[in-house]
Amino acid sequence: MADAHTALAAGGNSTPGRVDGRTARAERTRRAIVEAHYALISEGDLKPTGERIAERAGVSLRALWTNFKDLETLFAATDALLVSRQESAWTEISPTLPFTTRVDEFCRQRARLLEIVAPLARAATIKQPFSAQLQDNRKRHIARVRTELEALFAHELAAAGPGRTQLLDALSISTTWAGWSLLRDELGLSTDEARATMSRTVTALLVTAMAAPVHSRG
Template sequence: MSESSTERHSDGRIARGERTREAIVEAHAELLREGVLKPTAKAIAERAGISPRTLWINFKDLETLLEATTAYWLDADAVLRTPIDASLPLAARIDQFCRQRALRLEHLAPAARSAVLGEPFSPALAAARRELIERLRRDLLETFPAELSAAGGVDGALCIALMAAASGMTWSFARDDLGLDVDAGTAIMRDTYARLLGA
């Protein structure tokens, strides 16, 4: 086999491996969206159209798979983020922030429900939660800089209260425990933000 043919063969193998890994992660995500909170390797492999052995060839253990899956959800969350102009009137910023936050929380909800079960035992899931908390903090600082600066910054009670009001746990309480729809959950978040920010 010529050097060129060897390189093409190697590139093709790498590309196939990447497609297989992507199919596994997508299969895992699909099962979470369908409410399967702890999908088995067999279920993930079947959904991806591969054998369990192939799954574990591509991901050496569950933690490695969770690292890839959390990266998938975090990447998707980042795509949904749109910067909000901090010079807009406060009411407009609150409305835009809460609408966007609800969209992102609703998108992440299937993964969040599953993560609750595994987070105490998974560094990947714990790291993903920390990253999402930091994203929320950064979004608040960029959207409400003047208000937060006047109220103690990121360590102030106002910032902490705003984070709590827009957290995944609060969204889950509204959607899953109280049975509210997305519009009602968003309205409650918006009203809470208006009260906290004095809008």
């Protein structure tokens, strides 16, 4: 989104007040479109059309595609909204807490955040093979979890020795959407049941690694 100075330059004799007003209106329109897209998916419409998004946002279809040049830019903006909502629900867990407490608090938090991401993750699965933006979104979400795992379980990962990367990969599968989707959608577990299974898996992986470091890959 261009700032006021850019808009002023493009507008020639436009006054700063007019520029600021247009910028604010454009930002409100963009926000309404992104929130409409997010809401429709959250309500179960995994493939909302441009017409439905525009209607929900209270804007014209032309306004939708004026503000977003294609679906990829809309996917990026919607993911940014998702990340902001996840960040609002995220709290830092101290790496100095006892092992069992860290595992429990981490898995409870992951369950909360994965339930937030669930509708958009399910929708993304449909178009992800054909969307570079959705693929990038997925990679960034996984990278954030891996960073958190590395910080929270640094001691246990170090104890795995040469198998550290393999252990981190296993933990990543267990605590990101791929594992959560299997538990919730394929096995039909409740949120509490899926969270307990995640906790058991994370505990087993870390305890086993501390007891006898696994071999590195290849």
